[in-house]
Each structure stands twice: as C-alpha cells, then as structure tokens.
Amino acid sequence: MPLNASDPLVQIGITSVVCTVPAIGTTIFRLYIRRGRYWADDVWALISALSQFIMFSGSFIHITQSSPRRWMIAAYYMMASAFYAVVWFARLSIVFSIIRIHPSPTIRRMLFYVAGIFFLITVVLISQLYWVCEPQPGWKDEASPQCKLPDQVVILQLVTDIFADTILVAVPVRLIMTLSDKKLRRRLLVIFSTCLITTAVSLVHAAFIFVGAGHQEVMAAIAEDCVSLIVCNVPVVATVMIRKFSSDDRNPARKSRITNNKTLSLKFATLNGRAQADTAASTAQQTTTFGTGTGWFRWDRELPETESSEPNTSTVLSSVELTEATQQSGPTDTLDIRKPDSEPQDLYPPQPHSRDQDTKKVYWLQDDS
DSSP states (O other): OOTOOOOOHEEEEEEHHHHHHHHHHHHHHHHHHTTTTOHHHHHHHHHHHHHHHHHHHHHHHHHHOOHHHHHHHHHHHHHHHHHHHHHHHHHHHHHHHHHHHOOOOOOOOHHHHHHHHOOOOOOOHHHHHHHHHHGGGGGGSSSOOOOOOOOHHHHHHHHHHHHHHHHHHHHHHHHTTOOOHHHHHHHHHHHTTHHHHHHHHHHHHHHHHHHTHHHHHHHHHHHHHHHHHHHHHHHHHHHHHHHHHHHHHHHHGGSOOOTTTTTEEEEEOOTTSOOOOOOOOOOOOOOOOOOSSTTTTOOOOOOOOOSSTTTOOOOEEEEEEOOHHOOSSSOOEEEEOOOOOOOOOOOOOOOOOTTOTTTOOOOEEEOOO
C-alpha cells in the first residue's frame, strides 16, 4: 500500500527520518574524530543525539496511533521534552567546546556560568510544558494528542533562543578576530555563524505555534532539533575538513622548512618580559607546520596551556609530546620569542614594534648546536 504524502502523519514520519539521519550521522562522525580525546562537549553532543533518538521514537509512536491512550499521551510528552533536550544540550556542547579551547581563563570561567544558565533554562522550559498542558485535559482525548501551547511558551522559547545564540556567536567571533590569517578567520566566522541558523529555524517553529499549525508545528520542531544537533557538530567536523583540504596542505612552500632529522623546540613570551613556555617536537624527517596560535584550527587542546593574566597570550603549538624531543640525538633549532641575553644571529630580523600593539611578538632564531 503506497504512502499518502498528503497525510499529515506521513509527513511527520518522513520529516523525522530525513532530518534525524544526518543529525545522528554527524554526531557519530564527530565522536569518531574525537576518539581518545573525549571531553564534556562530546558528552553533551552524545546526550543531545540520544535525546534526538528518543524524539524520533516518540514521533512514530505518536503517528501510528496504535498504542493505548495513556501511551499516546506519554509519547507526546516524550517528544516535547526531548525537543528541548536536543536543542539545549546541543548548545551546551558548543559552550563546552569554546571552554575547551579558549585561551582566557576569565572567559572560560564565565562560560561555566553560562552553561549553568543554559541547563537551568532547559529545566524551566520542560517544566513549563507540564504546568501549561496538564490543566488542559481536552487535548488528551484527540486521536493524536497534542497540547495547544499558549503564547507564554512561544515568548519564553524565542527570548531564550535569541539570548543563547547571541552568546554562542559573540564569544568565538571575538576570539577569531584576533587571528592574523584572514582566510582562516573568514572560514571560522562562517562556521560559528551557523548558530544563527538555529535561531532562524526556531523563529519558524514559533510562528507555527502562534497560529496553531498542528502537524506543521511538530515538523518544525523536528527540523529545529536536527539543525541544532548538526550545528553543534559543525565546528569539530568542519575544522577537520579545513585542515585536510586547506591550501596549506597542498602548498609545501608555505610549511615550515625544518627537516633533516632535527628536533624543533619552541618557546614564547610576551614583550613585557613575563615569560610563558610551551614546547613541542617533530622528528624523523618530518616537515612541521605551525598552528594558528590560539588552537582554533586544531579544535583541540591536547597539551596544557600556560596562561597569562593578559588575554590572547596563550598558544597551543603541537600535539607531539616533549618526551619525544628529549630522545633525539640530532642538533636542535630553537625559535625563541623571549629576548635572549646575548645578541643572537638574526636570520629573520625582528620587525619594528609599535607601542600601541600590545600583543605583537618579536622573533629571534638561534642555533643551540
């Protein structure tokens, strides 16, 4: 028997399948990329995906109309609660992704408070369903039970969506703008601006709630869930794709010319003399490519960062352990950004420093061999 595409219940089922498959797929791919390095953002992404699967299951219980009445009502509540869980747990994943790689301890501490607010909003929104719908028993007698949500639900949903997505765009954009690589900066701006897509979809969903669109309201909720889950995975997946297919990988001339079985040691400090140090090594005739400095392009924080009280001074340089460097017997080239005691041999003369550029660094190259 062919499916009737004009049947609202069939439309809900098709929407669930079409939207859920890519959302779950991107989450699985994200977890594969992050294997062995899982952190809180990956856990929240997984919980969001599990909530999406619960909503997917509830939608089919809801549309088949083959279960007892109380199970149909429970399926509606399951879908409605899972809707908020998917959206807000996906946002929590983005928050913890930013916490994981942001160089400023102050911003990271503030983002922990933001994460707490997001979780509280999730609890309030889910609780609102019950204190709004339970006093209205009439909807439970329908063939496909669906509570008619009042304007207070729509208003709270819109306000919290705009508030959350503004934070999720503003915080990373501020950090991205400090990158010197304009091409990389544009790419990352596009990646994090995808959070605004969630806001756009939530506006459509809110409009359907306002007009009481019935099955279209459910379809918009499913679409918003899936978009939210995909968006939370975009920073991890897209940056891996950029790193894999970037022009830097295709153009060897732009890579660092440090080869011939030498060990690379990197040190850095700010111009005010308060030294910080991170070290990294690359060996075995390996051509080394420097990272972006803030760790955004790697989207990882495998080495501990030494942080300063000043913003934008921490750097993640490599994922190679320092112990590998100590095992090499070959000569060592040291790129020292701290001013040396003796006059170095400048292979790359320092650029003139302007007093109004506080974060600019001066480079010296010396051979310890």
